Amino acid sequence: MSKANTVVVLDFETTGLSPAYGDRAIEIGAVRIEGGEITDRFQKLMNPGRLIDPFIENYTGITNDMLKSARPCKEVMSEFAYFIGDHNLVAHNASFDKRFLDAEFKRVSKKYTGKFACSMLLSRRLYQDAANHKLATLVRYAKIPSDGDFHRALYDSEMTAKLWLAMLEHINSHYGLSSIPFTLTQKLTKTSKHHVSKFLKSRA
């Protein structure tokens, strides 16, 4: 059963930007947040069935040699479907990860019932004076301790989860909202950045 405040934060490493143009997932990382804490982790490399180009090897640190012995996407995605269950989902620039989750799940006839929220869209509302809204920049901006490798799926999902929790705490400390439903975060990401304060004050 899904708990109302439980979310799964996920991140894909892929062969490129577009599953519609044949790109595939090569790594999935995810963490489960329950009661404001990370309580479980998931990380698997996936063999996409073909070689990845040097740019992706350099960008992610994932090499063709590492993928040679990895299990195929379909096996990993079936396992991942069990991990996410019916929980709601969070990702940094969620439209990107949603496209790959949808494409990889379609290949194995898996479905998920959770809804997506986007940490990047939320950060554009809450951290409007950040230099930019890349994950690494926001982690520094929010003063989240960081000593791992960005652009690996599990590390990025952990950093996104900590950023997500920091933003919920920001809402709590600035607007007195200690309990923030997932649906509120979704509504907030659809609110004009000029109306964020008014929106949150009306719900305090």
Added chain:
DNA sequence: TGCCAGGCCCTCTTTAGGGCCTT
């Protein structure tokens, strides 16, 4: 990264163009 995507969002806008994010 790129001849290469897509959604969001701003503005010199809405009969559009371009930057930001993700790999």
